[in-house]
Amino acid sequence: MTHLEEELKQLKEAVIDMTGLAISQLQKAKEAYLKMDTEIAQEIIHNEKRMDAMELSIDRDCENIFALFNPVASDLRFVIAVLKINSDLERIGDYAEGIAKYVVDFNKTINSEITEATHLTQMFDVAISMTQDIMIAFEKKDNTLARKVYKKDVELNQINKNASKVISDFVKKEPEMIRQSLFLFSTIRKLERVGDHIKNIAEDLIFYIEAEVLKHKKKK
Amino acid sequence: MVTKIESVKDYQMQEKANTETKPYKLETRNVNVYYSHNKVLQDVNIQVQPNTVTALIGPSGCGKSTYLRLFNRMNDYIDTFRKEGDILIDEKDIYHKRTKIEELRKTVGMVFQKPNPFPKSVYENVAYGLRIQGINKKNLLDEIVEKSIKQAALWDEVKDDLKKNALALSGGQQQRLCIARTLAVEPSVILMDEPASALDPISTAKIEDLIYKLKQHYTILIVTHNMQQAGRVSDKTGFFYLGELIEFGDTKQIFTNPKNEKTENYIRGRFG
Numbered sequence: 432m433t434h435l436e437e438e439l440k441q442l443k444e445a446v447i448d449m450t451g452l453a454i455s456q457l458q459k460a461k462e463a464y465l466k467m468d469t470e471i472a473q474e475i476i477h478n479e480k481r482m483d484a485m486e487l488s489i490d491r492d493c494e495n496i497f498a499l500f501n502p503v504a505s506d507l508r509f510v511i512a513v514l515k516i517n518s519d520l521e522r523i524g525d526y527a528e529g530i531a532k533y534v535v536d537f538n539k540t541i542n543s544e545i546t547e548a549t550h551l552t553q554m555f556d557v558a559i560s561m562t563q564d565i566m567i568a569f570e571k572k573d574n575t576l577a578r579k580v581y582k583k584d585v586e587l588n589q590i591n592k593n594a595s596k597v598i599s600d601f602v603k604k605e606p607e608m609i610r611q612s613l614f615l616f617s618t619i620r621k622l623e624r625v626g627d628h629i630k631n632i633a634e635d636l637i638f639y640i641e642a643e644v645l646k647h648k649k650k651k
Numbered sequence: 652m653v654t655k656i657e658s659v660k661d662y663q664m665q666e667k668a669n670t671e672t673k674p675y676k677l678e679t680r681n682v683n684v685y686y687s688h689n690k691v692l693q694d695v696n697i698q699v700q701p702n703t704v705t706a707l708i709g710p711s712g713c714g715k716s717t718y719l720r721l722f723n724r725m726n727d728y729i730d731t732f733r734k735e736g737d738i739l740i741d742e743k744d745i746y747h748k749r750t751k752i753e754e755l756r757k758t759v760g761m762v763f764q765k766p767n768p769f770p771k772s773v774y775e776n777v778a779y780g781l782r783i784q785g786i787n788k789k790n791l792l793d794e795i796v797e798k799s800i801k802q803a804a805l806w807d808e809v810k811d812d813l814k815k816n817a818l819a820l821s822g823g824q825q826q827r828l829c830i831a832r833t834l835a836v837e838p839s840v841i842l843m844d845e846p847a848s849a850l851d852p853i854s855t856a857k858i859e860d861l862i863y864k865l866k867q868h869y870t871i872l873i874v875t876h877n878m879q880q881a882g883r884v885s886d887k888t889g890f891f892y893l894g895e896l897i898e899f900g901d902t903k904q905i906f907t908n909p910k911n912e913k914t915e916n917y918i919r920g921r922f923g
Contacts, residue, residue, distance in 0.1 A: 433856075434863045434883060498906040499882035 435500045439509060442492050443570075446513055449485045449520050450566040452478065456527035457562060457625070461555035463534045464618060467541055475531035482524035489517045505639070512639035516569070519628040519635075523562065526621040533614050542608060545601045545615060549594045554622045557586050561629040565636070574640045577633040580626075587626035594619045675742070676701040676870040677722060677840065682736035684717055684894075686729065691717050695736075695896045697889055701839075704862060704871045706881035706902065709891035710922070715874045718891070719842050722872065723759040724752060740840065757784075760833030764845040766825035768817035768832070773800075773809050776817045776828055780836040795835055803831035804861050823854025830861065841865065843873040847880065859884050878918055882906050890914045 432440070456475055463471040493514045496502060502510055546552070561580045568576040594616060602612050634645045677699035684692035692714045699705050707715040717726060722740065726732040738745055745755055768776050777796045786792060796813070800806045805827040809815065817828055826846060833841060843862070847855040862871060862884045875881050881888050882902060889899040890913070898905065898914040909915045916922055 433860050494907055495903045499902065501879055501882075 435496075435502065435506065438492070438496055438500065439502075439506060442489070442496065442510070442513055445485065445489050445492065446516060446520075447566060447570055449482065449489065449517070450562065450569065452482060452485070453520050453523045453527070454559060454562045454566065456482070456524055457555070457559045460527040460530040461552070461559070463531055464541070464555075465546070465552065467534060467537070467539065469535050469538055472531040472534035475527055476535070479524055479528040482521060486517055486521040489513065493517070505642075508639045508642060512635040515635045516632050519631045523625050523628050526625050529621055530618050533618065537611065537614055539611075541615075542605075542611060545598065545608070545612065548597050548601065549615060549619060550590050551615065551619065551622075554587060554590045554619060557583050557590075558622045558625045558629075561587075561626060565629050565632050568633070569636055572636075572640050574637050577636045577640075580629050580633045584626040584630050587623050591619055591623040674701070675699060676703075676740065677705075677872065678737075678739040678742070679718075679721065680737040680739070682718075682721065682734060682738060684714070684721070684726070684735075685731075685733045687731040691894050693894045697896065697899055699870060699872065699887070701870050702866055702868070703886040704866045704873060704884050705887045705889065706885035707872065707874045707889050707891060708876075708878055708881050709897075709917070711876075713891040714894045715891050716844055719844055719872060719874050722840065722842055723756055723761055725761070727752075757836050758838055759840045759842060760836065760838035761842040761844070762826070762829055762833055762846045765849050766822055766829050768820070768825050768828050770816070770818055772814045773817050773820070773828060774813040777831050777835045780832060784836065796831075799831040799835040800828075802834050802865070803827045804857060804864075805831060821854070823850050823857060826850060826854070826858060827861065830858075830865075834865075839870060841869050841871045843871060845874055845876060848876060855880070878906075890917060892917070 456478060459471050459475050459478075462468060463475060493510050496510050500506075561583045564576055564580055564583075567573065568580075598612050598616050602609055637643055637645055675698045677697070679695050679697050682692060682695045683690060695718060697705075707718060709715050720726045721734070721738050722745070724745065726734070734746070740755075740758065744750070769779060771779070774796055777799050778792050781792055781795055786795070797806065797810075800809065805824060808824060809820070809828075817825060820828060826849075830841075830846075846862075847858045850858065859880060862873065865871060866886075873881075873885065885902045887900065888902045888905045890897045890905065890909075890911075892913055898909060898911045900910070904910075905914065906918060909918060
């Protein structure tokens with residue numbers, strides 16, 4: 432293995448580690464929310480520091496690889512993709528932390544009726560599953576699997592779209608639940624954004640593997 | 652390059668740890684070099700850690716090769732050469748009157764720009780230095796020759812005909828043979844003066860890969876005009892200009908955020 436190949440391998444492993452952490456954060460965010468467990472929420476907030484550190488480290492590694500090795504062709508596309516993926520993963524971490532902060536702030540039993548009505552659990556599951564898919568797609572350079580996340584994102588978008596009506600109807604019925612409802616709505620928005628970031632990662636991965644730019648195109 | 656990071660503090664500590672020092676393998680302190688009245692190196696202070704690759708870059712005539720040759724005292728052959736300051740290997744002054752040049756040149760090997768194999772067989776090229784040292788037992792010679800040629804990543808290409816004349820090898824093979832010849836006498840330091848500049852891109856890549864692997868066992872100082880090469884192979888880089896060491900630091904830092912404007916201009920190709 433050449434020096435550059437070793438560096439690229441280590442960079443790939445770092446991204447996989449970071450994605451694994453993002454998945455773990457989302458899984459904990461789901462548990463923290465549904466159980467209103469502030470201990471788990473504090474864990475997520477603590478782990479966010481690791482996500483931030485990993486982002487800095489990967490950014491620096493990409494910078495060094497560009498400066499020292501002048502990668503070309505697929506190596507160049509890989510490092511460009513990693514730079515962008517890094518940013519998307521960090522944002523996913525931020526969303527998990529945001530949900531955790533709500534849990535710490537709210538710290539009361541949630542109303543399960545509205546949670547079920549908005550399909551929040553399903554939304555968490557889809558977001559986590561998309562993140563897991565993209566991690567495997569990245570590891571195995573599987574562009575087919577990368578493309579599958581688009582369909583799942585449609586599901587997230589639909590839940591998000593329906594949520595505002597469901598929540599507003601609920602608040603009309605039980606106005607004292609306004610705070611919890613806003614919290615719920617914000618969480619749904621965050622999970623919808625997680626889906627968008629996973630789609631971005633899929634586009635970057637396809638760019639790396641196929642040299643095809645999918646940004647701003649209608650998705651196939 | 653990538654290690655387990657738990658927090659931003661860990662990341663910052665790792666960055667700091669990367670600059671911590673060890674006992675130096677090579678060192679120059681306040682070195683000035685003159686050819687007659689002409690000052691060609693001015694107040695050069697460099698510390699080279701063991702098992703690292705240090706690249707010296709700079710425009711032609713800036714003193715890089717003169718500096719390199721300080722470590723095996725090849726400049727001594729130039730009548731007008733004069734130096735001031737200290738040049739140390741393993742913290743010992745190599746210009747002390749008690750220094751034995753022959754011993755020094757066993758410790759410090761050199762590879763030149765143009766491959767210069769002897770007009771002998773592949774085997775005899777590598778065995779030559781060993782025979783001079785008095786090693787003549789065939790089994791031992793065979794063992795060391797094979798080990799050296801393997802270390803130079805040449806074995807697979809020559810193992811079936813070690814009696815082949817070295818001059819019949821390609822340029823890249825000849826250069827790797829010269830490296831094997833250097834390695835046979837078990838130096839601890841290898842000086843390389845533009846070792847790949849006369850080679851094609853594939854051979855260059857092989858030499859660079861070899862340099863990267865050799866640093867596990869040797870301390871390497873390499874002069875190169877090819878900045879990208881310096882970036883690819885070295886841990887530290889020193890930029891020379893008109894006899895002065897303008898900047899010396901981690902290669903990553905030199906190529907991503909040089910501190911001196913002259914360094915920045917040089918590596919961006921604005922001059923030189």
